[in-house]
Structure formats: structure tokens, C-alpha cells
Amino acid sequence: MPAADPNTTRSRALRVVMVYGILGLGFSSVGVQLVRLGLAERAIGKTSISRPLAKTYARPDIVDRNGNIFATDVVMQSLFADPANLLSANETLATLNTVLPGIDTAHLRSVLANRKRRFVWLRRGLSPAMAQRIHDLGLPGLDFKSEPKRSYPQGRIAGHLIGHVNIDNKGTAGIEHYIDEHVGIEHVVATPQGRRRALHLTIDLPAQAALEAELAGAMRRYSSTAASGVVLDVDTGAVRAAASLPTADPGNPLEAQHLRFLDRLKRGTYELGSIFKTVTIAMALDNRKITTRTKFDVRQPIELSRRFTISDHQPADRPLSVTEIFVRSSNVGAGLIALKVGGAEQRRFLAKLGLLKAIKTDAGPTAAPLVPSSWGRSETVTIAYGHGLAVAPLQFAAAGAALVNGGHAVAPRFVKRSSSIATKRAPLRRVISARTSADIRRLMRLNVTSPIGSGRRADVEGYEVGGKTGTADRASTGGYDGDAVIASFFAVFPISKPRFVVLVTLHDPKPTGSSKKRSASLNAAPTAGRIIKRVAPLLGVVPKLR
Amino acid sequence: MLRMFILLAIAAALASAFRLYAVSYQTQQIADQNSRMTSEIAKLSQDITILRAERTYLMRPERIEPLAGKLGMRPVAGRQFMTPSELHTDQRQR
Numbered sequence: 001m002p003a004a005d006p007n008t009t010r011s012r013a014l015r016v017v018m019v020y021g022i023l024g025l026g027f028s029s030v031g032v033q034l035v036r037l038g039l040a041e042r043a044i045g046k047t048s049i050s051r052p053l054a055k056t057y058a059r060p061d062i063v064d065r066n067g068n069i070f071a072t073d074v075v076m077q078s079l080f081a082d083p084a085n086l087l088s089a090n091e092t093l094a095t096l097n098t099v100l101p102g103i104d105t106a107h108l109r110s111v112l113a114n115r116k117r118r119f120v121w122l123r124r125g126l127s128p129a130m131a132q133r134i135h136d137l138g139l140p141g142l143d144f145k146s147e148p149k150r151s152y153p154q155g156r157i158a159g160h161l162i163g164h165v166n167i168d169n170k171g172t173a174g175i176e177h178y179i180d181e182h183v184g185i186e187h188v189v190a191t192p193q194g195r196r197r198a199l200h201l202t203i204d205l206p207a208q209a210a211l212e213a214e215l216a217g218a219m220r221r222y223s224s225t226a227a228s229g230v231v232l233d234v235d236t237g238a239v240r241a242a243a244s245l246p247t248a249d250p251g252n253p254l255e256a257q258h259l260r261f262l263d264r265l266k267r268g269t270y271e272l273g274s275i276f277k278t279v280t281i282a283m284a285l286d287n288r289k290i291t292t293r294t295k296f297d298v299r300q301p302i303e304l305s306r307r308f309t310i311s312d313h314q315p316a317d318r319p320l321s322v323t324e325i326f327v328r329s330s331n332v333g334a335g336l337i338a339l340k341v342g343g344a345e346q347r348r349f350l351a352k353l354g355l356l357k358a359i360k361t362d363a364g365p366t367a368a369p370l371v372p373s374s375w376g377r378s379e380t381v382t383i384a385y386g387h388g389l390a391v392a393p394l395q396f397a398a399a400g401a402a403l404v405n406g407g408h409a410v411a412p413r414f415v416k417r418s419s420s421i422a423t424k425r426a427p428l429r430r431v432i433s434a435r436t437s438a439d440i441r442r443l444m445r446l447n448v449t450s451p452i453g454s455g456r457r458a459d460v461e462g463y464e465v466g467g468k469t470g471t472a473d474r475a476s477t478g479g480y481d482g483d484a485v486i487a488s489f490f491a492v493f494p495i496s497k498p499r500f501v502v503l504v505t506l507h508d509p510k511p512t513g514s515s516k517k518r519s520a521s522l523n524a525a526p527t528a529g530r531i532i533k534r535v536a537p538l539l540g541v542v543p544k545l546r
Numbered sequence: 547m548l549r550m551f552i553l554l555a556i557a558a559a560l561a562s563a564f565r566l567y568a569v570s571y572q573t574q575q576i577a578d579q580n581s582r583m584t585s586e587i588a589k590l591s592q593d594i595t596i597l598r599a600e601r602t603y604l605m606r607p608e609r610i611e612p613l614a615g616k617l618g619m620r621p622v623a624g625r626q627f628m629t630p631s632e633l634h635t636d637q638r639q640r
Binding site: 537 | 602606608622625
């Protein structure tokens with residue numbers, strides 16, 4: 001062995017250091033990686049699949065003022081297919097049809113034939129039992145996704161108000177639409193987590209059920225085709241019960257599109273007849289044009305044109321005071337009062353009461369009133385007794401509440417203020433004086449207590465009901481349907497300190513018993529009485545029995 | 547001396563490695579348990595939602611009213627309200 005050259009020795013030592021260095025670096029990187037793997041969250045197994053087609057929305061519950069559920073999200077299974085993994089579209093559909101009848105086989109066959117698509121809904125919102133049966137078929141290429149589906153455990157109760165959602169759980173009508181607009185819904189891809197704060201309505205479920213039951217009873221009793229009713233807080237406008245019969249099923253948006261299921265409280269406008277005399281007299285009293293003792297000569301009919309005169313069913317043989325005009329419901333009297341005030345002022349007053357424009361509510365706007373294009377002498381007279389101006393009953397109830405609550409305007413509300421967006425109470429807007437309001441209350445009470453009053457069948461022991469009847473010929477295309485009427489009763493109780501107004505409307509009621517009459521005093525008035533009798537105790541109104 | 551130090555260092559490295567893995571496995575187990583419980587909570591809260599909906603369905607006025615009627619119950623009436631003074635006189639009469 002030759003003697004070590006110092007140069008060689010040094011280069012050997014350098015090589016050894018280099019090898020050690022590389023090995024050390026390698027081991028330490030392995031060590032660092034091990035530590036990293038040990039400490040890192042195990043995000044490795046997670047995959048995220050984005051399916052732009054499969055989106056749905058989680059919604060808050062809708063509950064009544066006391067927390068009774070109207071609508072809630074229930075997780076259901078939805079069946080989808082991945083055409084790329086299907087064995088045979090035809091066979092799969094044939095097998096599926098054995099447990100799931102009613103799928104659109106022809107349409108799906110063409111869709112599933114396209115193997116480039118990776119996602120096709122077959123049926124959404126299956127019950128767990130049905131999902132299990134389909135799962136048991138063991139068909140490849142089919143899978144389930146759980147998603148929230150709206151369910152309405154109360155059935156059809158308050159159906160018109162609740163509204164509808166579409167297949168993606170988005171609100172399309174009524175309070176469901178309000179939720180999308182003002183409360184917010186949450187876009188979810190898989191099962192929703194956590195619970196949302198429920199939306200509280202002003203509705204009282206027992207009162208709502210009682211109202212619907214009484215209206216259904218009235219429809220049977222008077223062979224009426226439809227009916228609507230509303231119970232509204234005179235001071236706040238909070239609606240405690242609102243119904244239109246036939247009722248709508250929130251779970252069936254298609255059915256609700258039929259005219260038969262029209263919301264006759266908000267979405268239909270009607271000439272409401274003599275209940276408008278309340279407005280006419282309030283207008284004249286408030287303008288100081290008359291007092292309740294002012295007399296009008298109502299013996300002669302009012303001639304509006306050669307063909308058209310206004311007369312009373314039972315013409316009086318002497319001049320009548322305003323009080324008598326109200327209680328006897330004289331059309332001529334109301335017409336004369338309106339003429340004394342004048343058409344321009346009448347129009348201004350109706351606008352102030354909010355009867356000439358559609359109003360917005362939490363459950364969507366009311367149908368726009370049908371206002372005459374020209375407002376001449378005939379219009380002034382006919383509108384005075386409730387013809388020639390068609391409004392949604394809900395709109396009239398709100399305007400009527402202002403006449404009896406001391407004179408300030410109210411807007412109907414369906415969402416409880418604490419969960420509503422408008423948490424601030426709007427300043428009161430006065431529409432008539434407190435004195436006029438007191439006069440109107442006295443007239444309405446008299447119409448129920450007087451032996452000749454048209455509202456006497458609406459009285460309820462202890463609840464001091466006041467009210468006005470209205471029997472209007474039903475308008476149909478190009479004139480009036482000679483036979484059918486719309487009978488309504490506008491009530492307020494208790495008269496000494498009004499809490500609620502009730503407006504009942506019966507469509508095309510028939511005479512009962514030996515009577516040939518269909519006037520509201522015989523059908524709408526007693527119906528309103530029955531409603532108040534049931535609803536008032538539920539709403540905590542204490543009667544004055546002694 | 548140096549050999550002693552190297553042996554000790556190796557022992558310490560081994561010990562800390564074992565400790566690290568033990569802690570890591572424990573953490574994983576707790577994480578597993580956590581996710582199991584989270585999904586159980588989600589499932590249970592879904593069950594609660596379904597049960598609440600079912601209870602509401604069974605309690606709907608349409609169904610309860612005829613049942614209550616069979617038990618002889620009637621809708622609340624205005625006459626059932628009493629003032630505190632009336633209650634007082636009632637008790638004295640007894």
C-alpha cells in the first residue's frame with residue numbers, strides 16, 4: 001500500500017462528510033414528513049364533489065304565534081342516476097317501475113341513454129321506507145341524496161297564507177316567498193346542519209282552525225260556493241286568523257292555480273255592498289258635513305240616468321236621520337250623503353283609507369282594486385253604498401279597522417313583529433278623528449242591538465258586537481249576475497274597547513228554509529256571530545256578562 | 547463519553563417517536579369519535595324534526611277536535627271566564 005498522499009486523505013474525508021450529510025438530510029426529511037403526517041388533520045380521505053344540478057335550500061320553520069308548526073323541513077331521500085354506471089337504461093327503468101310507479105319512462109329513457117351525463121334526478125322527496133325498497137333492488141348506477149323537503153303537518157289550514165315552495169325548496173308564494181325575500185334561506189348541497197330560528201306568524205292556530213270550521217259550516221248551511229274571513233287586531237293590524245274557502249293545500253302548488261282555489265281574501269276583488277256605507281258616513285261625519293242626527297229626505301229615488309235610478313227595497317215614508325239611514329241600510333240615504341260631500345272629496349277620502357291602491361302584506365300584495373276610470377255623479381252615488389269599486393276583503397278589513405280603532409290607519413300584518421324585518425313601530429297615521437270613530441262604533445253597535453238592525457243575528461252575549469251587513473249583486477262579465485250575491489258582514493268587538501275586527505264574506509249564498517231572501521243579515525251576520533263566539537275566548541277577550 | 551451521548555440520544559429519539567405516535571393515534575381516535583358523534587347528532591336532530599312534524603300532524607285541530615268531542619269536550623266559551631272576585635265568593639259559599 002502506498003503511503004497516503006495527504007491530498008487523497010483529505011478528499012476521502014470530504015467524501016465521507018458528504019455521504020453523512022446526504023444520508024442525514026434524507027433521514028431528517030423522512031422524520032419531518034412522519035411528524036407532519038402524524039400531526040396533520042386527516043383531510044386525505046375527503047373528497048369534494050360539486051354537483052351544480054343538485055342544489056337545494058334549507059328553510060326556517062313557519063310557526064304560529066305560540067309556536068305551533070305550520071311548515072318544517074324534513075330530510076327525505078332523493079333518487080338519482082349516474083347514466084355512465086347503469087347496466088341498461090331500459091332494464092333499470094323497468095325494474096324501478098315495479099316499486100316506483102308513475103315515473104316518466106319514455107322521457108327518462110332518452111335522458112339516461114346519454115352516457116356523458118353523470119347526474120339525472122329520478123324522483124325527489126322519497127319516504128325512508130320507499131328509499132329502502134329501491135335500495136333493495138340493488139340496481140347499479142342509482143344512488144340517493146338526502147335533502148330537505150318542505151312538509152306541512154297542519155294540512156290545508158292557513159294554506160293560502162303559507163304559500164308554496166318549488167322542487168328546490170325555494171319559496172314561490174305567500175309566507176314561503178316572504179322567507180326567501182326577507183329572512184333568508186341557506187343553500188345546502190348535502191343534509192342541512194343545525195336548526196334555524198323559526199318564523200313566527202301573527203296567526204293563532206286554534207282561532208284559525210275555528211274560523212275555517214265556521215266558514216265551512218256556513219258554506220254548507222247556505223249552499224255557498226266560496227267564503228272568506230279574517231280576524232284582525234284593530235290597533236296593530238296583526239291578523240289572528242285569515243281564511244279563504246275552498247282552502248288551498250300548501251303541498252300542492254298546481255291545484256292552487258285553479259280559479260276555484262283563488263285566495264278570495266287577498267287575491268280577489270269584490271264589490272262589497274252596504275258595508276261601504278260605514279265608510280261613506282265616516283267620511284261625511286269627519287268632514288263635519290253632517291252629524292248623526294242630520295236628516296235626509298230619502299223618499300224619492302235618486303235618478304242617475306234615464307235608465308238607472310237608485311231606490312230602497314223598503315222606501316221610507318219620512319225623512320231619515322243618518323243613524324236611521326245606517327241601521328235601515330238605505331241606498332238612497334248613502335247616495336245623498338256622498339253627494340253632499342262630493343265626488344272629489346270621496347275619492348280623496350277613500351285614497352286616504354288606502355282603498356284605491358293595492359296594499360303590500362307579508363304574504364304578497366293584495367289584488368289591485370277596480371277603480372272606475374271616471375268619477376262622476378253615478379260613481380259617487382254607487383260607491384257610497386258599495387258598488388262600482390271592487391276591493392280585496394282584507395284591504396277593506398284594514399280600512400274598516402281604522403274607522404273603529406279611534407281613527408289611525410293600520411296595515412295588515414302576518415309576521416309577528418319580533419321576527420319581522422320591521423321591528424320599529426311605524427308612527428300612527430290618523431285618517432279620521434277620534435270623535436268620528438266613536439260615532440261609527442255607536443252606529444255599528446246600534447245596528448246589532450236595534451230590533452230592526454240588520455246585524456242583530458251577529459250578537460254574542462258579553463262581547464258587545466257591532467257590525468254592518470252588505471249584500472252585493474255579484475259582478476260578472478259585462479254586468480251583474482242577476483241571481484248571485486256576495487253577502488258580507490263587517491264586525492268589531494267589544495265595542496266599548498275594540499280589540500278585533502272580523503270581516504266575513506259568503507259567495508253566492510242560497511236562501512234557507514221558507515225564506516226567499518239571501519240578504520247578509522240572514523247568512524253573513526249569524527256566521528260572523530258564530531265566529532266571534534268561538535274565536536273571542538281563544539284570543540283572550542274577557543266577556544262582560546253582568 | 548461520546549458513545550454514551552450517542553446512545554442516550556438514540557434512546558431519547560426512540561422514546562419521543564413512540565410518544566409522538568401514541569399521541570397521534572389518540573388524537574385520531576378522538577377525532578373519529580367526534581365525527582361519529584357529530585353525525586349522530588345530525589341524525590338525531592333530523593329524527594327530532596321528523597318526530598315534531600309527526601306530533602304536529604297528530605295534534606292538528608282537524609283530528610283533535612272530533613276526538614275531544616267524543617270525550618265530551620266543547621270549544622271554549624265566553625261564559626267560562628271568571629273574575630277573581632267571583633272566584634272568591636265561590637270559595638266562601640263552599
